[in-house]
Amino acid sequence: MSIAEKTKWGKKYRGKLQNKIPPKIHNEWLEKWSTFPDNARILDLASGLGTNALYMASQRNNVVAIDIAEEALFALKRNALSKDLNLDLVVADLDCFFLPENYFDGVICFYYLNRNLFGEIRKSLKSGGLFIMETYLHTDENNSAVNQRYKLKQKELLLEFRDFEVLDYVEETCYGIALEDNNQLNSIAKFCGRKR
Ligand SMILES: C[S@@+](CC[C@H](N)C(=O)[O-])C[C@H]1O[C@@H](n2cnc3c(N)ncnc32)[C@H](O)[C@@H]1O
Known part of the structure; x- marks a missing residue:
């Protein structure tokens, strides 16, 4: 168990929830690529407060959300109940x-980088299933405070998932993207690929 991560994120979410900081809206890249038939099985890795998981559930998908921070998943459960949406939380x-x-029609992963999971993601997708990801990217242009180890290398996802059919891939740097505040210059990578 990654005790330090659990403690760090638990504290962060308790603060957010006490101060009633509203969660951000769901991710645009996800909305663009979440083209699944009804009742698709979707896995949200490191869902946090789950705005993306809730969005996927509202689109008639069967969603499993996993996170280390139980504070976030309790809040997500309450939010889902208030919207009459059903999700499985782990x-x-x-x-x-x-x-x-060979179980999921889609795996989504936003602003969480764990390279050890790439093999599991590939394995858990059905043939034809989509992997949709967006997170920080290392470039010389940005001054983001995010730790280097949580940043993708340039074209890393293209190389890692070279056995997938790549539907779209973007690398960009600007203000007002990513989870950081709007005055922060960030670089991010966005990937959508289909398992063959
Ligand atoms: C930057 S947040 C992203 C949350 C959400 N995906 C989003 O885009 O809003 C990173 C999330 O990763 C979770 N996390 C960090 N380490 C983890 C681990 N080892 N296992 C599961 N979740 C973890 C944190 O609790 C946190 O919710």
Whole structure:
């Protein structure tokens, strides 16, 4: 169990929830690429407060959301109930977690980078299933405070998922993107690929 991560994120979410900081709206890249038939099985890795998971549930998908921070998942449960949406929530450490084989129609992962999971993601997708990801990217242009180890290398996802059919891939740097505040210059990478 990644105790330090659990403590860090638990504290962060307790602060957010006490101060009633509203969660951001769901991700635009996800909205662009979430073209699934009804009742698709979707996995949201490191969902946090789950705005993306809720969005996917509102689109008639069967959603599983996993996160290490139970505070976030309790809040997500309350939010889902108030919207009459049903999601399966799992409190777990993704540093040591195995996914079912050939099970999901889509795996989504936003602003969480765990390279050890790439093999599990590939394994857990059905043939034809989509992997949709967006997170920080290392470039010389940005001054983001995010730790280097949580940043993708340029074209890393293209190389890692070279056995997938790439539907779209973008690298960009500007203000007002990513989870950081709007005055922060960030670089991010966005990937959507289909398992063959
Ligand atoms: C930057 S937040 C992103 C949350 C959400 N995906 C979003 O885009 O709003 C990163 C999330 O990763 C979760 N996390 C960090 N380490 C984890 C681990 N080892 N296992 C599971 N979740 C973890 C945190 O609790 C947090 O909710």
